Amino acid sequence: MSPLPCIALIAHDLKKDEMADFARQHQVALGRYRIVATGTTGGRVLDACPGLDVTRLKSGPLGGDQQIGAMIATGEVGMLIFFIDPLSALPHDVDVKALTRLATVYDIPMALNRATAEKFIDFQ
Numbered sequence: 001m002s003p004l005p006c007i008a009l010i011a012h013d014l015k016k017d018e019m020a021d022f023a024r025q026h027q028v029a030l031g032r033y034r035i036v037a038t039g040t041t042g043g044r045v046l047d048a049c050p051g052l053d054v055t056r057l058k059s060g061p062l063g064g065d066q067q068i069g070a071m072i073a074t075g076e077v078g079m080l081i082f083f084i085d086p087l088s089a090l091p092h093d094v095d096v097k098a099l100t101r102l103a104t105v106y107d108i109p110m111a112l113n114r115a116t117a118e119k120f121i122d123f124q
């Protein structure tokens with residue numbers, strides 16, 4: 001049997017409640033993936049859905065976005081759901097940009113808001 005595909009989940013601080021709610025609502029669909037997440041987001045997803053297979057990486061501002069970008073470049077991550085906060089200044093804005101750039105370079109499905117993520121999950 002082939003290994004489960006890997007999806008990355010990330011949410012900025014003001015979007016973490018939304019990500020936890022999204023994970024709760026779609027935990028059956030998300031259960032078909034291995035999940036990697038930035039540190040705090042992964043903690044919130046696991047609190048909401050303790051049964052999911054979530055690997056927590058570093059927190060975003062401490063390199064977590066870059067870790068996920070590297071996993072996209074090596075083919076380990078094939079889909080990105082990233083609830084970004086477009087209204088707050090972030091110290092690691094360049095990391096966020098680098099991550100979304102790599103997702104575009106490697107042409108993986110990338111949802112940057114909940115409306116798009118809902119469509120992804122519908123197609124799975």
Ligand SMILES: O=C(CO)COP(=O)(O)O
Nearest residue numbers: 038039040041059060061
């Ligand atoms: O900052 C983030 C993404 O840019 C998210 O990181 P955390 O999930 O650790 O808060």
